Amino acid sequence: GNSVTQMEGPVTLSEEAFLTINCTYTATGYPSLFWYVQYPGEGLQLLLKATKADDKGSNKGFEATYRKETTSFHLEKGSVQVSDSAVYFCALSSGQGAQKLVFGQGTRLTINP
Amino acid sequence: SQTIHQWPATLVQPVGSPLSLECTVEGTSNPNLYWYRQAAGRGLQLLFYSVGIGQISSEVPQNLSASRPQDRQFILSSKKLLLSDSGFYLCAWSGQVPNSPLHFGNGTRLTVT
Numbered sequence: 001g002n003s004v005t006q007m008e009g010p011v012t013l014s015e016e017a018f019l020t021i022n023c024t025y026t027a028t029g030y031p032s033l034f035w036y037v038q039y040p041g042e043g044l045q046l047l048l049k050a051t052k053a054d055d056k057g058s059n060k061g062f063e064a065t066y067r068k069e070t071t072s073f074h075l076e077k078g079s080v081q082v083s084d085s086a087v088y089f090c091a092l093s094s095g096q097g098a099q100k101l102v103f104g105q106g107t108r109l110t111i112n113p
Numbered sequence: 114s115q116t117i118h119q120w121p122a123t124l125v126q127p128v129g130s131p132l133s134l135e136c137t138v139e140g141t142s143n144p145n146l147y148w149y150r151q152a153a154g155r156g157l158q159l160l161f162y163s164v165g166i167g168q169i170s171s172e173v174p175q176n177l178s179a180s181r182p183q184d185r186q187f188i189l190s191s192k193k194l195l196l197s198d199s200g201f202y203l204c205a206w207s208g209q210v211p212n213s214p215l216h217f218g219n220g221t222r223l224t225v226t
Contacts, residue, residue, distance in 0.1 A: 032212045043119075043203055043217035044157075051212050089156065099145060099207045099215055100172070105156040 002027045006090050006104035013080055014112050021075040021107050023064075023090035031092040033057075033066055033073040034101065038087045047075075047088070082111045115140035119204045119218030126225055132177075132191040134221050136204030139185065144206040146187040147215065148179055151201040163187060164209075199225045 007022040025031065032051045036044040048057030053068035062077045073090060090104040119136045126132060138144050148160045159172045161179035169179050176195050180188045187204060201222050205215040 034214065036215075036217075041219075043205075043219045044215075045217070046214040049212075049214060093212065099147075099213060100159055100162060101157075101215060102159075103157040 002031065002092055002094065002102045004090050004092055004102055004104040006088075006107050008105075008107070009087075010108040010110060012110045012112065015082055016079045017111075019075070019077040019080045019084075019109070021088055021090075021109070023073045023075065023104060025071050025073065025090075025092050027071075027092055027094070029094060031094055033064070034091045034093070035062070035064055035073070035075050036089040036091060036103075038089065038106070040086070044089060080109075080111050082113050085109055085111045115206075115216065117204065117206055117216055117218045119221060121221060122219065123222045124224070126194050126223065128196055128225055129193045132189070132194050132198070132223070134189040134202055134204075134223075136187045136189075136218055137185055138187075138206045141185070141206070141208070143184060143209060145209065145213075146181060147205040147207070148187065148189050149203040149205065149217075151203060151220075153200070157203065161189070194225045196225050199223055 003026045034049045035047040037047045038044045048059040050057040050066035056065045064073050064075045087106045087108050089106045091101045093101050116139045146163045149157045151157050163181045177191050203220045204218040207213040207215045
């Protein structure tokens with residue numbers, strides 16, 4: 001079945017550091033890939049998405065490229081801010097019918113000033 | 114614009130008591146609706162999804178049930194809560210178009226004592 005594996009957290013960085021959160025997936029067919037962010041005490045918000053190989057999703061300075069050859073969708077940001085502290089979830093969807101997303105376990109990110 | 118409302122925000126219930134969590138969506142019609150559970154320190158698990166009124170699909174066998182009495186209303190229920198039902202419950206909606214992103218409510222934190 002489909003699955004998503006994220007790098008384990010927690011991740012702690014200083015402000016303005018470079019961020020990478022690794023995500024790899026296993027899926028049949030051609031899934032769509034997503035990154036969601038969850039701020040403390042809130043639900044999840046869509047951060048970015050990519051629907052086919054070599055697509056790059058980007059939003060709020062974050063980027064991720066759909067790499068079919070390595071089955072990866074790593075999240076990157078060049079210079080993180082304290083306000084980026086949150087839990088980040090990688091997810092995939094088969095795109096068939098209802099969006100039954102499969103989520104990774106989440107990576108908690110803390111940015112220190 | 115579309116909004117999703119989920120309540121209550123927090124709930125403490127004794128073992129063996131009933132449960133009813135409600136979720137409503139505004140600003141869209143015929144959405145797909147979902148219930149996810151997020152256990153402490155773990156990822157999200159899809160519990161139920163619905164592609165239309167009265168149509169409920171269960172992803173995992175458990176002590177919970179779901180109903181969709183109206184197009185934009187989704188209810189999560191239990192007749193008798195177990196300790197293991199504690200967690201963070203998230204309602205979400207998506208459009209019918211393939212690869213539509215999920216939009217989450219702010220969640221309900223349920224503690225069963």
